[in-house]
Amino acid sequence: MxxxxxxxxxxxxxxxxxxxxxxxxxxxxxxxxxxxxxxxxxxxxxxxxxxxxxxxxxxxxxxxxxxxxxxxxxxxxxxxxxxxxxxxxxxxxxxxxxxxxxxxxxxxxxxxxxxxxxxxxxxxxxxxxxxxxxxxxxxxxxxxxxxxxxxxxxxxxxxxxxxxxxxxxxxxxxxxxxxDALPKDRLPIGKARIVRPGRDLSIVTYSAMVHEALAVAKQFSADGIEIEVVDLRSVKPLDTDTVLASVARTGRLLCVGESFPWGGATAEIVARVATEGFHLLDAAPARINAKDTPIPYHPNLWSEHRPNAKSIAAKARQVLAE
Amino acid sequence: MLQTAKRAGDSASHKAVPHERYLEAFRWMLQTRIFEDKLASLYRGGMITGGVYIGRGQEAVSTACGLFLQKGDVLAPLIRDQAARATFGEPLLNVTRTYLGSRQGSMRGRDGNIHRGYPEAGQLAMISHLGAMIPVVVGKLLAKRMKGEEGFVGLTTIGEGGMQTGATHEGMNIAAVEKVPFVLVASNNHFAYSTPNDREFACAHLVDRARGYGYEGHQIDGTDLAACLEVIGGAVERARAGGPPQLVVAQLLRLAGHGEHDDASYVPPEMKKERWAQDCVALTEQLALKNNWLDAEALKQWRTEISAEVDKAVETAQREAAPVGSEEDWCAMSTRELVDVVGE
Structure with a gap:
């Protein structure tokens, strides 16, 4: 089944x-x-x-x-x-x-x-x-x-x-x-999950972008760079502890969200890590969102409007190079 | 179906309302008037923070809205419904506690004045967005039906201003679709804050909308207590008995500002001469005295009793502690483990 x-x-x-x-x-x-x-x-x-x-x-x-x-x-x-x-x-x-x-x-x-x-x-x-x-x-x-x-x-x-x-x-x-089947166990609402462990960069994201982030992590792993992917699961409450613990391991943060760029979940995560975990960071925290326009109809435009594995990978390289 | 009740003084409406009921309603109207005069005076004396909104001129309609409700019914009052709230079981003390900022009021200082609810007596706490409470009443009624309760009814009020929102349209329609026992009493007090009817709607009569929504519609002179009791009481009875939703539209004039901060100088003097612009409390008193249902001595006694009740409610609330920011439980959710904590 x-x-x-x-x-x-x-x-x-x-x-x-x-x-x-x-x-x-x-x-x-x-x-x-x-x-x-x-x-x-x-x-x-x-x-x-x-x-x-x-x-x-x-x-x-x-x-x-x-x-x-x-x-x-x-x-x-x-x-x-x-x-x-x-x-x-x-x-x-x-x-x-x-x-x-x-x-x-x-x-x-x-x-x-x-x-x-x-x-x-x-x-x-x-x-x-x-x-x-x-x-x-x-x-x-x-x-x-x-x-x-x-x-x-x-x-x-x-x-x-x-x-x-x-x-x-x-x-x-x-x-x-x-x-394969419906789950028998559950992680409660309010807890984030480390979906892929890593040591070089934390990508914190949620919903469909988790899968784009995982594709990037897999691609980077081939070059010996290990990205940790954190799936927030719940946007509010936001599991700041899990995010900070991840940044403590990697020293670098990239937040990815599919929604518009002004404010929002990615800005909130960056703000919290900068406020509560500034000393953990080896590089400036970064974020990537959709573009600040309405969401386009045509597939060629739509696929460029939202973050995707390609744009996330480019941003990840910037953060890693710092 | 469109019904128009006749005016008190016409023999038809008198027969339907026994004078004991009329007097019972009049006492609630009188209490509301004396109480709201007191609130307005406290406001002018700087004793109340925030606005004061009174229902002067709307007491007959509002009393009738509360008088026919029973335990298990739902009332969603709006800003000019002190009479309905009191008649359906909210003590004056809860009003003074809310207005005067006691932490013991039902809103505990978290919301003020006419936003208060009184859940013990089936009264919902309104939000300011007009029409928003209509579907909430529908949901309460739908849930009661799902739980197997019977014989209940829900009533909410609106003004001709609130009749023009999208929320009112959606809410009125969904009430009819769900076939819940619902009564909407709309008072056309002729001003949405300062905006007169000709910039509010363009139909001949708001009650004509009843047919469009699948409601039974009724219109009344809102200054005529007998008509209010007969028609609103009848609408509540029809809804309770399984009839379609009921829309009652009352014609009257708001005899105060939008709030006590407003002098209502925009009301044209000629409008104040309209029959529906009269003071329903004065009219009711005159009729009760004229028909010897009440003598001057008994009326004086009522006024004395009511003033004592009002003073006691004010004094009690004034002695009570105000909420304190440093002691407040700043938590908007009942599920504490899911509260989002932002480090500072």
Whole structure:
């Protein structure tokens, strides 16, 4: 048996619906035989009648409704059709879900699934990575699984958390990643993972960029340069300890993110390492992000807009040469 | 279906509301007026930090919004709903605690004034973004249905200003799609802060939107307590009995500024002569006295009792400790092990 990243997300939801009667799925086109624009809920409506509900194209009201249900004791999972459209629901997510516990002492356990990131031909409004915006605001947990195993266990863990969780699932990984079986073990949300040990440079990244970083590390290894790759797994909270420990081993830091360059996760990591681990650095910390333009449609442009193994390798050489 | 209630004084609306109910509502209106006058005076005296927002002129509508709700129902009040909040179970002390900055109020100094909720009595804490509370009420009702509860209803209010947001549109629609027992009471108080109706919407009557959303629509003169009780009470009953969502649009004039910082000098004098621009508290009092449902002595007694309740709520809150920054639990999440820690 083999299971894809997308199937792991479906299986996690099936598991949650089976094990917890408070769980329901709320989103556009998630119900019926259709089972979602990406089929992440395929077959679930038939298996769990009344608990996989189609909604109107109303992202703001979808999240608002989920907030009310969560405050009433349910565990809603909202599927955004694309992460990009969650901008319509920003007000509910940031101002209502994110402030609820602080203001009222009432937990707001919603999980919002964001099909995120670029795939070729998807263009400016079906390719975005939104983790920086959600991490900036208080009150939210933001996760970005990079593996089939994490896609499964982190979604189950997300729904168990008593606070709002933004679950950024990468569309490029949906079909490209396969595992032999669903995982038996799990690393908790909030912990980063060293996915490849090294001694010369730490690449800290998350989501689909983990795989670009791994390709670079493999390529450099042939020349005797050992890159350590840290998969953050969760963007907020950010596992600063694991990052600092890695930089302590390598003395060099390169952060890679697929989202836009101003601020965001990569800037946050550089800031923390510079503030808390300046003495660990043998070279200036570096970062690489997508370009500061909307995400282009044409594959020739798209592949240059986001960081890729080639641009990451070039940046890594700069940091290593310092 | 479009219904228009007649005005009090017309025989039709009197029959529907027993005068005991009318008086019960009037006492809540009077309490709200006396209490909010006190809050405004505290604000002018510099005793309240932040804004004070009162519902002067909207007490009849707001009282009717709270009066028909029962334990297990959901109320999402907005900024002019002191009467609905009190009628549905929020003590005056929670209001004074919130306005005067006691750490013992339901918001503990973390949010202020009219943003407060009172979850013990089914009252949600509003956010300032108008229309945002509509789907939250829908979600509460949807969850209650999923849990097998029965006989509940959810009510929220809005103004003609808030009727124009995208969130209100999405929320009203999803309530109807989910077929939840929902009532939306919209007060057209004729100004979104300072902007008059002709720059707010271009339809003839806001209540006409009811049909477009699959709601039953009703419009009332919001200064007529009997009409408010009959129509809003009837809408709550219809929704509770399994009817479609209900939209009630009340015509009235906001008899105060947007907040107490605002002198409302933009209200044209001729508008104040409209029938719906009258003071509902004064009208209700006149009618109660005229019909001998209440005598002047009893009314005086009510005023004395209410003033004592108000003073006690103010004095108690004023004696209580304020929150202290150095002692605050600066944690926005209930899951402590997932709090992000930035080294400083």
């Amino acid at each position: 083999s299971i894809t990243y997308l199937e792991a997300i479906r299986e996690a939801q099936a598991h949650l619906l089976r094990e917890d009667e408070r769980v329901f799925i709320y989103g556009q086109d998630v119900s019926g035989k259709f089972g979602g624009a990406f089929k992440a809920t395929k077959g679930l409506a038939a298996e769990f009648p009344g608990r996989v509900l189609n909604t109107p194209i109303s992202e703001d009201a979808m999240v608002g409704t989920a907030i009310g249900a969560a405050m009433e004791g349910m565990r809603p999972i909202v599927e955004m059709q694309f992460a990009d459209f969650s901008s319509v629901a920003l007000n509910q997510i940031l101002n209502n879900a994110g402030t609820q516990y602080w203001r009222t002492n009432i937990p707001c356990p919603i999980t919002v699934r964001l099909p995120s990131g670029g795939t070729k031909g998807s263009g400016p409004f079906h390719s975005q990575s939104m983790e920086a915006i959600y991490s900036h605001y208080p009150g939210l947990v933001v996760v970005a699984p990079a593996t089939v195993e994490d896609a499964y266990t982190m979604l189950i863990d997300a729904v168990a958390i008593d606070d709002p969780v933004i679950y950024c699932e990468h569309k490029y990984l949906y079909y490209h990643l396969k595992a």
